Amino acid sequence: MSSVTKSEHREPRFETDGTWVGASVRRREDPRLVSGRGQFVDDIALPGMAHAQFVRSTVAAGEVVDIDLTETRRTPGVLAAYTAADLDLGDITAILERPLSEFVPTDMPVLARDRVRFTGEPLAIVLAEDPYAAEDGVEAARVTYSASTAVVSDDQALAEGAPLVHDNAPKNTLLDVSMFATDGIEDVFASADCVVDVVARSARQNALPLETRGVVVSWEERDEQLLVRTCTQVPHQVRTVMARCLGRDERTVRVVVPDMGGGFGQKCVVGREEIAAGAAAIRLGRPVKWIEDRRDALSAAFLAREQRYEARAAFDSEGRILALDADIVCDMGAYSCFPFSAGIEPLMASAEMPGVYRVPAYRVRGRAITTNKAPSAPYRGVSRPQYVMVMERLFERAARELDLDPVEIRRRNVITEFPYTGVNMVTYDPGSYLEALNLCEELVRAEGWYEFQREAAAQGRTVGIGYCCFNERTGYGSDAFAKRKMMVVPGFDLSEIRMDTSGSVVVTSGTMNHGQSHETTLAQIVATQLGIDVAKVKVQQGDTDRITYGWGTFASRSVTIGGSAVSLAADRLGVKLRHIGAHLLDTEIDNVELHRGTVRHRDDHERAVPFTDIADAAYLRANRLPKDTEPGLTETASFDTPGDGTFANATHAVVVELHPGTGKVEILRYLCVEDCGIAIHPQVVEGQCRGGIAQGIAGALFESVTYDAQGEPSCASFIDYKVPTASEIPDVEIHHLETPCAFTESGAKGVGEGGTIGAPAAVLNAVNDALRPTGIELDQTPITPETVQRALETLDTLEPQT
Amino acid sequence: MTDQHLITLTVNGADHELLVSARRTLVDAIRHDLRLTGTHVGCEHGVCGACTILVDGAPARACLMFAVQAEGRDIRTVESLGAPDDLSDLQTAFADNHGLQCGFCTPGFLMLAEGFLSENTSPSRDEIREAVSANLCRCTGYQTIVDAIEDCAARRCQSHGPAGDAAGGSCPGRTRPQHEPRPA
Ligand code: FES
Ligand code: FES
Numbered sequence: 007m008s009s010v011t012k013s014e015h016r017e018p019r020f021e022t023d024g025t026w027v028g029a030s031v032r033r034r035e036d037p038r039l040v041s042g043r044g045q046f047v048d049d050i051a052l053p054g055m056a057h058a059q060f061v062r063s064t065v066a067a068g069e070v071v072d073i074d075l076t077e078t079r080r081t082p083g084v085l086a087a088y089t090a091a092d093l094d095l096g097d098i099t100a101i102l103e104r105p106l107s108e109f110v111p112t113d114m115p116v117l118a119r120d121r122v123r124f125t126g127e128p129l130a131i132v133l134a135e136d137p138y139a140a141e142d143g144v145e146a147a148r149v150t151y152s153a154s155t156a157v158v159s160d161d162q163a164l165a166e167g168a169p170l171v172h173d174n175a176p177k178n179t180l181l182d183v184s185m186f187a188t189d190g191i192e193d194v195f196a197s198a199d200c201v202v203d204v205v206a207r208s209a210r211q212n213a214l215p216l217e218t219r220g221v222v223v224s225w226e227e228r229d230e231q232l233l234v235r236t237c238t239q240v241p242h243q244v245r246t247v248m249a250r251c252l253g254r255d256e257r258t259v260r261v262v263v264p265d266m267g268g269g270f271g272q273k274c275v276v277g278r279e280e281i282a283a284g285a286a287a288i289r290l291g292r293p294v295k296w297i298e299d300r301r302d303a304l305s306a307a308f309l310a311r312e313q314r315y316e317a318r319a320a321f322d323s324e325g326r327i328l329a330l331d332a333d334i335v336c337d338m339g340a341y342s343c344f345p346f347s348a349g350i351e352p353l354m355a356s357a358e359m360p361g362v363y364r365v366p367a368y369r370v371r372g373r374a375i376t377t378n379k380a381p382s383a384p385y386r387g388v389s390r391p392q393y394v395m396v397m398e399r400l401f402e403r404a405a406r407e408l409d410l411d412p413v414e415i416r417r418r419n420v421i422t423e424f425p426y427t428g429v430n431m432v433t434y435d436p437g438s439y440l441e442a443l444n445l446c447e448e449l450v451r452a453e454g455w456y457e458f459q460r461e462a463a464a465q466g467r468t469v470g471i472g473y474c475c476f477n478e479r480t481g482y483g484s485d486a487f488a489k490r491k492m493m494v495v496p497g498f499d500l501s502e503i504r505m506d507t508s509g510s511v512v513v514t515s516g517t518m519n520h521g522q523s524h525e526t527t528l529a530q531i532v533a534t535q536l537g538i539d540v541a542k543v544k545v546q547q548g549d550t551d552r553i554t555y556g557w558g559t560f561a562s563r564s565v566t567i568g569g570s571a572v573s574l575a576a577d578r579l580g581v582k583l584r585h586i587g588a589h590l591l592d593t594e595i596d597n598v599e600l601h602r603g604t605v606r607h608r609d610d611h612e613r614a615v616p617f618t619d620i621a622d623a624a625y626l627r628a629n630r631l632p633k634d635t636e637p638g639l640t641e642t643a644s645f646d647t648p649g650d651g652t653f654a655n656a657t658h659a660v661v662v663e664l665h666p667g668t669g670k671v672e673i674l675r676y677l678c679v680e681d682c683g684i685a686i687h688p689q690v691v692e693g694q695c696r697g698g699i700a701q702g703i704a705g706a707l708f709e710s711v712t713y714d715a716q717g718e719p720s721c722a723s724f725i726d727y728k729v730p731t732a733s734e735i736p737d738v739e740i741h742h743l744e745t746p747c748a749f750t751e752s753g754a755k756g757v758g759e760g761g762t763i764g765a766p767a768a769v770l771n772a773v774n775d776a777l778r779p780t781g782i783e784l785d786q787t788p789i790t791p792e793t794v795q796r797a798l799e800t801l802d803t804l805e806p807q808t
Numbered sequence: 809m810t811d812q813h814l815i816t817l818t819v820n821g822a823d824h825e826l827l828v829s830a831r832r833t834l835v836d837a838i839r840h841d842l843r844l845t846g847t848h849v850g851c852e853h854g855v856c857g858a859c860t861i862l863v864d865g866a867p868a869r870a871c872l873m874f875a876v877q878a879e880g881r882d883i884r885t886v887e888s889l890g891a892p893d894d895l896s897d898l899q900t901a902f903a904d905n906h907g908l909q910c911g912f913c914t915p916g917f918l919m920l921a922e923g924f925l926s927e928n929t930s931p932s933r934d935e936i937r938e939a940v941s942a943n944l945c946r947c948t949g950y951q952t953i954v955d956a957i958e959d960c961a962a963r964r965c966q967s968h969g970p971a972g973d974a975a976g977g978s979c980p981g982r983t984r985p986q987h988e989p990r991p992a
Contacts, residue, residue, distance in 0.1 A: 032903060216912045731943075
C-alpha cells in the first residue's frame, strides 16, 4: 500500500509522544563539521610520523626490469624506500565461487613485482620526514620497464590474439556468465509486432569523494596492535585483508575510521596503499601517514561504470514488452577488487536489468573484461544507472515505433502487483512504481512544461522532456548476496547497545557513516524505541575493536540493515529495563512500559522509576536486581534481510533545452518522486536524492575518464576531469511516496543510490526528446556538447524542408 | 629545498612565528604547523576550493599561496567563525538547511560565503549560485548550500536592514523554492 505524503519537515514529537523517527532533527554531526572541528585522516598527526608517497608505474603494460631507489634513499629527508621484495606481502585476491569457465580469479599484489598493468600502479613506497621530501624521493626513483602493448578498450581486449592483461585470463575475460535464458525467446522475437535495439555505452567515471583516500598507521606496543586509522566504508574487511597480507593474527590489527569526506563506493574496497603503509610502518618502526593526492586519485584510484550494452526488446502492438535480450560488457580495468571482485558490475546488471518492468522472457550475457586501466570498484548505483538507461532507451524507442506516449508505454509495463517474482528470479517487495510515474507526469503537466515545449518549438528553441522509472535494491541481505556466489558474503549487521549509570546510551553499528547522517538517524531510531531524548544517544561506528563485526556502508544498506540491528538491540535493552523496572516497582513486566526516560506502570502512571535508578541497580547496587538478572545494561542484536531484500523506487523527470552554437544541455527543471518507505529523517532523505542526482547528471553530461592509445590517463587533474559545479546542477524538487517496508524494523528502505540511478536515463531521454525533429537518437553518456552540436546542425539542414 | 624562512603569520587575529621552507604552501602551514585542521585540502591545484580561507577579507585558495607570501596579511580560517557550542549565523544556516553531508567541503564553502556576503549583503539566488560555483561539493548537489547562504543573507537583512539603506527598506524575500516553470 502506498500513501502519498508531500515532503514535510516535522519537528521532533518527543514532547508529545516520544517519537523521533520521521522528524528532520538537527544533525548531531553538524556543529563539529561546520566549525572545522571534525577529524579527518589527514588531521591526525603522531609523534615521529613518517610520510609516504608511492613510486607509480609510468607505463600501462610491461615487465619491470629494474627499480633503482639509490637516489631516492639519498634524497634529503627520505627515511626509507621499499619495493615489493623488501616487504614480502601476500596478494589481495577476490574470489567468486564459480567454475573457471565463468570466473577467473586474479591476484592484485600490494606493490607490483615483475609486471605492471596500469599507469599509476604502485611499485614502491617512499617514507620521508615530510610529504615534500617524500615526493622528492619519488621523483628520484629510476624504474626501467620493458613496455608492451597496452589493452585500452573492450574491442581491443576481446579481439582475437589480443595481448593478455593476466596470463591466466583468456580473452582478457575475468567473468563470463549467462545467468538467464528463457526457453523459446528467439521465437518471441521472431513473432513480435515490434523489435527495437540499442547499442549503449557509458564512460568510465571516478566516484571522486572530495576527501581522497588516506591512512595513518602506528604500532601500539601495549595493545600488540597495528592501529590503522583510515577512511574506509568497510573497516572490518580492511582489517581482514591487512592481517592476511601481513601474515598476522587478526586481533593484532585494529582499524579505526575518523570522519570521512565521502566514499561513494570507491572506499568500500580494500586498497593496496593502505596495506603497504601498514607494512612500511612495521618495517620502519615509526608511524606512517599516506594521503592520496588528487593526481593519484584521478589516475590511480578505483574507477567504475565503463560499460557497453547490445540490447534488444520485443513488444506487442499495444506496447507491452515480451522479451529482453542483452549482451553486457563491463571494462573492469587491471584488477579484481576485494571483496566484490570484477564481477560486481556484470552480475548486478545481469541479475537486475528487468527492473521495474514485467518482462516475461529474458536472456542475458554479462562479461567483465580486464584492460590496462586503473581497476574498478563499486560506485554509487553499481550498473543500475547503465542498465536502467538501456531499459528506458528501449521503451522510448518502442514508443516511437508504435506511436505511443513515452509515459503511457511505461504505465503499461510497470509492475503493479506485489510481491512480484520476476523472470530474473528476484522477488520485489511492495513499491509504488505506477503511482510514482503518474504523480511525476502530473507534476510536469501541472507546471505547464508540455505547453512550454510547444511554444518554445514555435520560437525555434529546442526543448525536451524525459522520464526515468526505476527501483533499487537497498537491503541486500546475505541471501541476496549469496546468489552472486562471492567467497565472502556481505549481508547481516550486528549492533550492541549499552546504557550507563547516567541513563545515556551508546549504540554501535557495523555500518560506516561518510555523509549519510548515521550519527543522527540511527540515534533517532534508538531514541524512539527507548523513549528518550535523541541527545542521550551516541552512535559509535568504525572501530574494529569496539564493534563486534559489520559490513560497513554500501548499497544503501545502512538504515535498512544497520538500522534494523540497532532497533532490535534497543528493543532488547527496553525489555531488560522493563524487567528491572517492574521488579523495582514490585509488579510484573507486562504491567510496565517505557515512557520518556522512565519505566512506568501502565495503569498507574504515578508509579515510575527513571532509567537512572534502573542503571544504578544494574551497576552500582546489583543487590537490588531481580534474582535471575545479570548486572549491566548491555544487549546485542543482529539483523539480516530475508529473501531478496527491499526495493526503493522513484520516477525522475527532467526538462532540458539544447543551445545551438554551443551544444550546451541546460536543465530547466528537475523533478523526483521517490519512495523509500518510512523516511527516518526527511531532510537527509532529500539530501541523499539531490546528491545522487548531481552525480547522475555528472555522468550524463560531464564526467569521463579517458586514456590515450598507450593507456596513459588523460585526466589527472580537475582541469581535464570535468566535475560539475553549482552552475551546472539545478535545483531539484522532491516529492515523497511512502510504502512502508515489511522487512525492516523501521519500515524504511534505503535511499543512498537512487538519484545516481535515475538521472542519466532521464537526461538522455530528455535530450533525445528535444532532438526528435532531427531523427537522431543518442545512446551514450556523457552527452558531449560536440554531439549535441552536430545533431543540432542536422536540424538546421532539415528546417528548410519542413 | 632547505632554505628556511622565519615568518609571522596572522591567523584569526593571533600572530604565530613559523620557520618554513619557501615551497611550503599556506594551507600546509595552517593545517600542519598551526594545527588548524578545519581548512581542508581536496586537490592542491586550485580547483576544488576546500582550502578556501579569507586573506585580507577576500576568499583565497590556501593551496595556491606559499606560506611566505602570506606574511603581513590578515588570514581567517573556519575556526574563527564559531565553536560547536557557539555557532555563527552562517554556520547555523548551513546546519539548518542541510547544506552539508560529509562536511569535507564545508569549511571552504563557509569561508567563500563569509567573504561573498560581506561584499554582497543582499544577493539574488542566481548570484549566490554563481559565487558558490567556485568550489566543489560531491555530496549535496549544491542546492542546500545555496539555500543556506540565501537563508543567512535574509536573516542578516532582517536583523540589520539592507546595507546602505538606513531607513530599513525591504529585504529581499527568499526565492526558494522555485516551483513555477520558467515563462515561455
Ligand atoms: S585544495 Fe586548494 S583548491 Fe583544492
Ligand atoms: S558535503 Fe561532502 S563534499 Fe560537500
